[in-house]
Amino acid sequence: MTNEFLKIVSEIEQYVTEQTDTALLALATVVFVRGSAYRRPGAQMLIYADGKRLGSVSGGCLEADVVTRAKEVMETGIAEYVLYDAKSSNGDLVFELGCGGAIGILIERATSSTLLSHLRSLSALMQKRKRGVIATIYQSEGTAENFTGKRLILEESDQLTKGGIDPNTEAKILFDAREVLGNGKRRNTTYSLSQGKIEVLFEPIVPPISLMICGAGQDAVPLAQFASQLGWSVTVLDPRANYLTEERFPNAHALIETEPEKVLAHLSFDEQTAVVLMTHAYSQDFTLLQHLLSLQLPYLGLLGPKRRAERLLSELREDGFHFDAECLRSLYSPAGLDIGSETPEEIALAILAEVKAALTLRPGTSLRLRRGAIHEENRVYEPYTFPSLPSARTGCVLSG
Template identity: 45%
Template sequence: MKEVQDIVRAFEEARKEGKQTALATVVHVQGSSYRRPGARMLVTEDGKLTGAISGGCLEGDALRKARLAMVQQKAMLVTYDTTDEDDAKLGVGLGCNGIIQILIEPINPDNPENPVTLLQSFLDNRQHAVLVTLFSLDYQAAMQPGTCLFATEGGAIVGGFQDKSLEKALIADAQEVLRTRTSMTKTYATPQTALTGFVELLKPAVSLIIAGAGNDAIPVTEMAAILGWQTTVVDRRASYATAERFPAAQQVLVAKPEQVLSKIKLDEQTVFVLMTHNYNYDTAMLRQLLPLQMPYVGVLGPKKKLERMLEELQEEGMQLSEEERKSVYGPVGLDVGAETSEEIALAIVSEIKAVLSKRVGTSLRDKQDVIHSREGEKIKQVTLE
């Protein structure tokens, strides 16, 4: 998410300065690579790079090709085969073992449907969206359609096609991606041609609500900002909950526990961390959050404190299901041996990322399988009438 935010910002700066730009997007990966499909990099005509499509090995070559795309005003698909020794001889070996497809699109700022403007539309509205990018794997020298459709949960669809059967298929797949919350790659074949579409799910930034405006909450907001998360800090103490103390937060609220939920928007990307160091405030917040089954509620403090809070809520008559209990993480954070407030912040942010990614936060060294699932590498094919 931070990458998209930075690209949109860099594009706007380049537009104001009258500079040409091109967007490089990883659209498909087979095997191992540093970045996965959806990774992006904006290139300006004077060589400024924002974002990344690799660990640094591809950027130089991609810059040269992006400049060519700007001159020709024509999208191009570039293949980097790191299983091929010739690529290694040319200096683009990644130290991985995969085939990476990069689509490079020159950006026309006057086109309201250019890919960066569509990404801006996504950022402006806090909801899931789908961006469809079409390319030809079989005929790379042919015209590459590029970014062609944008769909939102609200039903808005941007993009149109002369081929109505293709348009219908893409819209249906975009809606399926929104429903399943999983991107897909599919080839759409006709008697004349075959185009592959990367139907990409765009998720809103994580919305982190921190209950507690103590000094230990400050590094949590700072680390969240590095990731591009949207952070709200709330506390009942007006002298603590100030924008001056939390410049990295998007919102700072002074509110009692029963007022908090009415002041924020909740969705499936919203997570909470309770760290007020006030037992009654945290308990009151937990009382409101448990029935909502939020994806993550972290509670700072010892396990006995959390157990006491849950027992107290049950004594009040609250029936706690297993699913409600599973959404609560206390003591908060991964076990990284944290002691200082900065280390604790690292443990908290890492645990939130792991939970939202449905990972357990173990060392990659001990992982028996590949780091990234290879399921997304499969390209389904459908024949259009």
């Protein structure tokens, strides 16, 4: 789930408000990938009746065909699952896919009340920076009821948003949703039911990266701008009110005027939080490190040469502040990957790439040095059959 998703939800909301014919809008979602693919499961594309699009589901191989199919879905209101397979031998749709893999796409009328309700729930969850799991049934075969397009959302608080799934099937999906919530691993699962089978994508819901920039100098402007374009939530902090203007930081989530010693009173942190110190003031960086280093943030970047960071840490220890190896492991100084950056824009690029690598536990090296696939393969579970649940427990919440 990314900023692309939030833009799509916002666009649907605006469309529903302004248009009288709300049927002329479709949503395409990547729900299955085998092998290499440009977009991963969860990627979405909004399609208008005139063929215009927002977002993408491939590198350009599939969009034209998806738009054609989406127009039919707009008319019928019946969701359609399409498997595009570069190496199909079983009757699936064969396409010349640039990456050579297989991509399954679910196409739905975007303004159906049930789908819109789920999209709103997901958007609210992300904006509250809460975790969860969305389970999407993208194919049903041989079942008396058409499950395609039905969803279930499980929040980290254990709150459940239902989607018209029968209690027996819901309990089975919920059992696996709790496992995905615990391990954070996206997966596809096939369930054998009494009258057929259904295929489900489990997708972890993770809040967007929160980037907190301490220092509102000129070099902070491209850093905030690029991060906003990536869909990150950007907060800029500085004691100088005249530097914290919407003209300089038009897309920032928050602009906070504060002294370094009060920084913790204005911030909240989670596992998707990165902080970059770029005050260009030694005393301010000294104070900020006092407050932030012990938090063991996922990423704490400090601008400046290595010897400057070593001097800061040395003086902090002399003042009685002691940091173990775990604390120091979160400190990235000099901040940024080694890509030969010179301009503020290039430095911003290097820092954001390092932040992304740190938060995804990747080395930040060239992909040509990586062994194996670029992306972690989706776990695909073969069909299996659950025992029938006793009627007394129908609709119960199973413990994970």
